[in-house]
Amino acid sequence: MHIRTTIAVASLLALLSGCTDGPTAAEAPAPTASATTGTALPGQYAAYAAGLSKPVVDSQYPQHGSDALDVLHYGLELAWSPTERVLTGTATLHMRPTRDAASIVLDFKPYTIKSLTIDGQPATGSVNGEKLTVQAPVKADVPVTLVVGYRGKPSTTPWPTTTRGDNHPLGLTVDSDGGLWTMQEPFGAFTWYPVNDHPSDEALYDIAVTAPSGWSAIASGTPQEQQGNTFRYRSTVPVASYLTTLAVGRYKKATATGPHDLPVTYWYHADEASYLPMMKKSVRQLEWLEKHFGPYPFASAGVVMVESPSAMETQQMVTMGERFGQMGARSFDGTLLHEWAHHWFGDAVTPADWRDFWLNEGWALYAQRLYEMEVYPNEMTRTERIAQGREYDGIYRKQYGPPGRPNAAEFGNTCMYTCAAGMLRQLHQALGDERFFALARGWVQDNLHTQQSRASFTAYVNAKTGHDFTALIDEWLDSPTTPAETGPLPG
Numbered sequence: 001m002h003i004r005t006t007i008a009v010a011s012l013l014a015l016l017s018g019c020t021d022g023p024t025a026a027e028a029p030a031p032t033a034s035a036t037t038g039t040a041l042p043g044q045y046a047a048y049a050a051g052l053s054k055p056v057v058d059s060q061y062p063q064h065g066s067d068a069l070d071v072l073h074y075g076l077e078l079a080w081s082p083t084e085r086v087l088t089g090t091a092t093l094h095m096r097p098t099r100d101a102a103s104i105v106l107d108f109k110p111y112t113i114k115s116l117t118i119d120g121q122p123a124t125g126s127v128n129g130e131k132l133t134v135q136a137p138v139k140a141d142v143p144v145t146l147v148v149g150y151r152g153k154p155s156t157t158p159w160p161t162t163t164r165g166d167n168h169p170l171g172l173t174v175d176s177d178g179g180l181w182t183m184q185e186p187f188g189a190f191t192w193y194p195v196n197d198h199p200s201d202e203a204l205y206d207i208a209v210t211a212p213s214g215w216s217a218i219a220s221g222t223p224q225e226q227q228g229n230t231f232r233y234r235s236t237v238p239v240a241s242y243l244t245t246l247a248v249g250r251y252k253k254a255t256a257t258g259p260h261d262l263p264v265t266y267w268y269h270a271d272e273a274s275y276l277p278m279m280k281k282s283v284r285q286l287e288w289l290e291k292h293f294g295p296y297p298f299a300s301a302g303v304v305m306v307e308s309p310s311a312m313e314t315q316q317m318v319t320m321g322e323r324f325g326q327m328g329a330r331s332f333d334g335t336l337l338h339e340w341a342h343h344w345f346g347d348a349v350t351p352a353d354w355r356d357f358w359l360n361e362g363w364a365l366y367a368q369r370l371y372e373m374e375v376y377p378n379e380m381t382r383t384e385r386i387a388q389g390r391e392y393d394g395i396y397r398k399q400y401g402p403p404g405r406p407n408a409a410e411f412g413n414t415c416m417y418t419c420a421a422g423m424l425r426q427l428h429q430a431l432g433d434e435r436f437f438a439l440a441r442g443w444v445q446d447n448l449h450t451q452q453s454r455a456s457f458t459a460y461v462n463a464k465t466g467h468d469f470t471a472l473i474d475e476w477l478d479s480p481t482t483p484a485e486t487g488p489l490p491g
């Protein structure tokens with residue numbers, strides 16, 4: 001997610017070590033690895049083995065998601081009526097209970113349940129608060145198939161923060177033309193389908209959306225063949241629920257070809273045609289990111305414009321708020337690069353707990369600043385950037401606390417971006433270009449499609465570099481004041 005505050009500006013500054021001549025050769029794709037549990041899946045469920053996860057209860061937002069279920073695959077069949085403003089859906093969830101239980105509990109609102117079956121047999125259930133409870137005894141590691149038919153008018157859920165400039169309700173939102181868009185970090189997918197709404201339970205997806213004639217439906221995943229006015233998208237690698245997206249509207253479509261013949265799709269409204277050249281920078285951005293961080297980890301890419309104040313790295317289909325188009329090409333360029341960087345840092349390698357949000361935003365902001373320093377070299381000198389970055393680092397630590405110790409009531413605070421990016425700049429300074437970018441590429445390519453943590457990041461850095469950086473990482477993540485600058489490692 002991009003942060004849009006006054007500081008973003010200067011921001012950042014931070015950061016850069018000034019090294020721009022990183023390795024140019026992209027590494028070969030690593031084998032796809034899923035966060036498997038070692039569980040053998042029977043019969044039809046074996047096809048969804050890449051959706052195996054080890055769900056946990058979140059340290060920041062324990063009311064969303066559950067460690068009792070591991071959803072392997074979501075099959076969503078949706079239809080949107082702009083005139084009625086009603087969403088109709090059938091959700092088929094292939095899931096592995098992680099323990100014996102008397103019922104299944106998922107995140108969901110605000111729909112009326114029209115039908116409910118478990119393994120083909122009728123079941124009873126209800127939606128209360130933001131939970132769907134299905135009365136059905138389940139056993140640990142015995143997969144079940146839940147099918148939920150539902151209908152209703154979408155409504156959002158509050159964002160757990162108060163001070164961000166782009167603070168807005170989360171979840172499926174109806175726009176001024178009767179179309180749909182979503183923003184759902186750290187949660188909110190449950191406003192359009194029943195879900196174990198937590199990044200530790202990534203899953204595979206098939207999303208089909210029927211839109212009225214003349215309208216289009218856009219979602220996360222790889223586009224499949226369109227049938228009538230039903231648009232289909234498939235994710236064959238795991239997706240965290242906060243990285244799914246749905247947009248419906250009177251869209252225009254443009255296509256392009258990215259690195260390695262990557263199919264790229266741009267979706268925009270008729271009055272947003274002037275944004276198309278900005279969207280088309282995606283190809284150059286993906287090439288820049290591949291040069292620094294290795295192969296793009298997915299089978300397609302796209303950008304969809306929506307009526308939102310924010311921007312989000314939704315998987316294979318970046319969701320861009322129209323505000324960034326209104327702010328002009330320079331702002332759009334930096335923000336879009338940021339969302340694409342998340343496809344390496346956040347989408348392909350995902351934090352298992354929102355406590356480690358810095359792991360997403362530190363990397364994405366640092367990548368953004370490296371890019372901006374290269375593409376806009378006259379904006380600020382390296383010395384000015386570092387001085388300004390340290391100044392803001394100090395302000396943010398005082399205002400929000402250090403990035404490794406987040407306050408749940410301040411989701412997405414600026415320090416989790418800037419202060420964490422400062423830590424990465426220290427690693428870059430210590431290691432130099434060659435070893436730093438080898439570390440960055442290795443972190444992504446060795447951990448593709450897994451969930452990670454601060455502990456696993458620190459262990460990886462130390463193992464990959466052969467140097468114990470634990471104290472440096474801990475200080476930058478935990479200190480209430482800005483740590484001292486450190487220089488290159490000896491030798």
Ligand SMILES: [Zn+2]
Nearest residue numbers: 001002361364
């Ligand atoms: Zn971000």
